[in-house]
Amino acid sequence: MVHLESITKTFGSEVVFKDFSYTFLNNEKFLIKGPNGSGKTTLLEMLASIVIPCSGDIIFGLDNYKTELGFASSNIDSFFPELTGYENLKIFLSLRNKSNIDLDTKLLDYSDVDLLFLQKKFLVYSKGMKQKLNLLRALIHDPLVLICDEPLEHLDVDSKKFFSQKLSRYPHMVILASHLNDFDQSEFKILTLKQDHA
Amino acid sequence: MLNLLLLRFIYLDYKRFNSSWIVFAGQILASFVSLFVYFYTSKAFGSQFSNLGMDYFTFVLTAEVTLYLGGMLFVFPLDQSRQWIQNGLFAYMLSLPQSIYRIFLMRSLALIPRCFFFVIIQLTIAILFFDLSITLKTFGVLLIYPLFSFLLFFSLGIFSMSLFLLTGRGGASVGYLNTILAVFSGAYFPLTVLPDWLRVIGSFNPYGTLLNAVRKFVVDQNLIILFDSLIPILLWSIALSAISWVFLRFALVNYRKNLKRFTYSM
Numbered sequence: 001m002v003h004l005e006s007i008t009k010t011f012g013s014e015v016v017f018k019d020f021s022y023t024f025l026n027n028e029k030f031l032i033k034g035p036n037g038s039g040k041t042t043l044l045e046m047l048a049s050i051v052i053p054c055s056g057d058i059i060f061g062l063d064n065y066k067t068e069l070g071f072a073s074s075n076i077d078s079f080f081p082e083l084t085g086y087e088n089l090k091i092f093l094s095l096r097n098k099s100n101i102d103l104d105t106k107l108l109d110y111s112d113v114d115l116l117f118l119q120k121k122f123l124v125y126s127k128g129m130k131q132k133l134n135l136l137r138a139l140i141h142d143p144l145v146l147i148c149d150e151p152l153e154h155l156d157v158d159s160k161k162f163f164s165q166k167l168s169r170y171p172h173m174v175i176l177a178s179h180l181n182d183f184d185q186s187e188f189k190i191l192t193l194k195q196d197h198a
Numbered sequence: 199m200l201n202l203l204l205l206r207f208i209y210l211d212y213k214r215f216n217s218s219w220i221v222f223a224g225q226i227l228a229s230f231v232s233l234f235v236y237f238y239t240s241k242a243f244g245s246q247f248s249n250l251g252m253d254y255f256t257f258v259l260t261a262e263v264t265l266y267l268g269g270m271l272f273v274f275p276l277d278q279s280r281q282w283i284q285n286g287l288f289a290y291m292l293s294l295p296q297s298i299y300r301i302f303l304m305r306s307l308a309l310i311p312r313c314f315f316f317v318i319i320q321l322t323i324a325i326l327f328f329d330l331s332i333t334l335k336t337f338g339v340l341l342i343y344p345l346f347s348f349l350l351f352f353s354l355g356i357f358s359m360s361l362f363l364l365t366g367r368g369g370a371s372v373g374y375l376n377t378i379l380a381v382f383s384g385a386y387f388p389l390t391v392l393p394d395w396l397r398v399i400g401s402f403n404p405y406g407t408l409l410n411a412v413r414k415f416v417v418d419q420n421l422i423i424l425f426d427s428l429i430p431i432l433l434w435s436i437a438l439s440a441i442s443w444v445f446l447r448f449a450l451v452n453y454r455k456n457l458k459r460f461t462y463s464m
Contacts, residue, residue, distance in 0.1 A: 064295065073286060075285070081285070082213040083210060083213060091206045097296070
């Protein structure tokens with residue numbers, strides 16, 4: 001469970017959230033929708049413990065929340081450019097305190113997606129490859145809380161279909177932000193953020 | 199688990215700085231050229247430095263290899279954080295269970311093999327091409343002793359990174375500060391030639407504390423001198439690590455509050 005209690009978040013004079021409360025329950029899936037600038041990314045970054053609110057509380061219902069978190073950032077460049085995709089996944093498993101996970105075995109679950117790109121240096125990746133790596137980084141350790149910002153952006157048709165199904169059927173808590181209609185919305189609780197920050 | 203992370207960061211550092219043989223060869227050539235300049239400066243003005251206990255070439259070379267690790271540690275956290283902020287990795291790291299302090303500690307520890315390598319290269323070039331004559335014991339001290347100042351210089355690096363996180367500025371000034379500290383440690387000329395008031399400023403310099411001990415050892419070959427200098431280095435380390443740790447926490451709170459608003463000057 002992750003509970004937001006009376007969150008207010010401003011950037012300068014711009015109010016993004018005002019006295020906002022919401023509870024994300026375990027094993028449920030949430031789809032956050034809203035127009036550009038409505039605060040989807042800010043909300044996800046608060047849930048990922050990156051951004052802190054100006055006031056209010058965020059209660060994370062897990063002791064080792066950050067270890068059990070999988071986060072696909074909206075910034076698909078957030079990797080070590082000197083390393084290959086595979087080496088990046090290895091280093092992020094270590095940083096997530098999950099280095100005991102057998103990466104090769106885990107990658108077998110993703111055999112429906114073309115993973116040859118993992119052997120190339122991140123520096124030469126296309127946007128689609130970066131997004132796939134971004135999703136693999138979030139999913140590979142089977143997190144109890146999965147947070148993804150625009151997860152299907154830049155993906156080709158086959159990958160989009162694969163990851164859309166993967167996220168829709170994910171057995172633990174999923175919180176997605178997307179303005180695309182690529183998800184089976186019946187699987188998700190919809191949370192719509194308005195431009196006026198109500 | 200942390201050891202594995204350290205190994206991965208050592209590999210990352212290897213990939214980053216040995217991306218091509220041209221970069222590698224360029225670094226070796228730069229070492230050779232700087233030693234060439236020091237060697238012939240020493241030959242030209244040798245008699246002027248006869249009261250140092252060593253020739254000018256050894257005097258400067260001792261400073262170069264002793265301060266190599268410290269200089270890198272001082273500048274590295276800021277340089278690395280600038281790159282990671284630019285590509286979004288720094289923000290992502292805030293979502294990880296490892297603290298930013300620990301990640302930068304591991305990443306900085308991973309610089310040690312590269313430092314060892316370049317100190318060995320520098321000393322080997324000096325021995326093979328510029329008639330440097332040092333004992334095996336001195337070679338070992340020049341290689342190992344700077345490690346005792348790791349925490350001190352790492353803390354200085356974290357402190358400057360924190361300043362950058364707080365203000366969004368300061369990238370270039372850390373480079374200048376590093377050069378000023380190196381110059382006023384007596385790296386390139388003895389501090390005795392300075393006016394009294396500048397010498398006083400120079401004496402509060404951690405680079406100087408480290409360098410004086412190593413130079414005294416090179417002349418006297420007495421390990422006790424090194425042990426004696428460990429106390430001020432340890433005191434500097436404890437004080438600066440506590441200050442930088444608190445300062446980083448403060449800077450990170452500010453960064454996390456203003457993530458979207460801040461434009462970091464790269």
